[in-house]
Amino acid sequence: MKKPHNQDFTPISDVVYENCPTVLEIYSTKEIAEIFDMAFLNGLCKNVLWILRMKISGNFNGIGEGLFTKLSYLEHFQGNGMKDLTELSIDTSNLKHLDLSSNNLETIDFQFMEELVHLNLSRNNLEIQNIYMSTTSQPLNLQLRSLDLSYNKLTKIDFFLSFWNLRTLYLNNNQIERIKPGILQKYPNLIVLNLAVNKLHELESGMFIGLTQLVSLDISFNKLNDINVQIINSLGALENLNLEGNRIDNFKYNELEHDIEVLKIDDNNTYLHGKKSENSSKRSVSIVK
Structure with missing residues (x-):
């Protein structure tokens, strides 16, 4: 009989590992907020390109430009509880699951790629004039199935892209x-x-x-x-x-x-x-x- 896993992610402390695990969790307790980028990752462990799933939280105030493009095998990214993360500009690259809920995001510039299936932006401070969505793909090719924008400050949804494959849309607890x-x-x-x-x-x-x-x-x-x-x-x-x-x-x-x-x-x-x-x-x- 297989034993159940008690933990999905492998914690990493402030030491250098020879090789990064494919699934990891990082929590920053440093007093000065940091940018989560390739330099930060390379300072923790080697062979970061093989990471499949990642969860970060703590004192981060940004995600490095092009990070997800460089982590070409990364499919699941979760970043929560980052109180200083107010602005973010990202493309989703090969990501299938992206969870940026429960931050203090006020502005987000989002480049959608075809592979993204689940996007969670709930419990932030997003307003319609500060959400930018773009894509080079046709609506039928975008694979997004679930979009959660609940608990924000939206007053309308005119700005959304056409997501023909979307199955669930959460817009509750806004100001629509x-x-x-x-x-x-x-x-x-x-x-x-x-x-x-x-x-x-x-x-x-x-x-x-x-x-x-x-x-x-x-x-x-x-x-x-x-x-x-x-x-x-x-x-x-x-x-x-x-x-x-x-x-x-x-x-x-x-x-x-x-x-x-x-x-x-x-x-x-x-x-x-x-x-x-x-x-x-x-x-x-x-x-x-």
């Missing part, structure tokens, strides 16, 4: 007030869309056009007063709909044209089928088939 009709057509294969805890006042006609594969939609805890059922009907594959924590007065559930497996409408003052839900005291009301 409106999504223009047609914008989401850039993600025709989207399955999960989370827009919870934003400032949406209405679902505009055409807002979800093109999302024929969408299975789960979370628009809970926004400022919605009314739900146009026909907009929900445009999502033919939808199975899970979360409307909790809005200001919805009336939801014409009987006009839905397809079955929804899970419908959550807690914390509204909602009518269903013309009958008022037992929610006058803000009790939980959910329909779960």
Whole structure:
């Protein structure tokens, strides 16, 4: 029987190793913030080009230009908890997984390569005017499947590239007030869309056009007063709909044209089928088939 691994990464202290492990973790406790670059890596160990997975945290305030291009075998990079990391300009090279969540990023200039599959930029301080995305690839060739921009300061998503292969998009806990009709057509294969805890006042006609594969939609805890059922009907594959924590007065559930497996409408003052839900005291009301 194989023993479970208790640790995914190999810690490296301030000594020089003959050869870098292919999977490693680096935590900087130095008082002066450093740039994480090839010079830093070469000071730790030899043969850094063979690193496959890497996790860094601590007192870093930058990532060296072209680092990921030089580490041609690196597929998984995670950099978290870097309080002085406010600006970043990178290309993804051969990376498949990139996690830069829980930093203090305010500005990011991102060059997308085809290989990237998962990108996590959640829990930063990103605003739309300070996010720059570019690519030389066609939308169909970009392999990005998961994009997490939750817990930032976004007010709209017009700046996004067309990610035709995207499956999950997390935009919850931002400050989004409106999504223009047609914008989401850039993600025709989207399955999960989370827009919870934003400032949406209405679902505009055409807002979800093109999302024929969408299975789960979370628009809970926004400022919605009314739900146009026909907009929900445009999502033919939808199975899970979360409307909790809005200001919805009336939801014409009987006009839905397809079955929804899970419908959550807690914390509204909602009518269903013309009958008022037992929610006058803000009790939980959910329909779960």
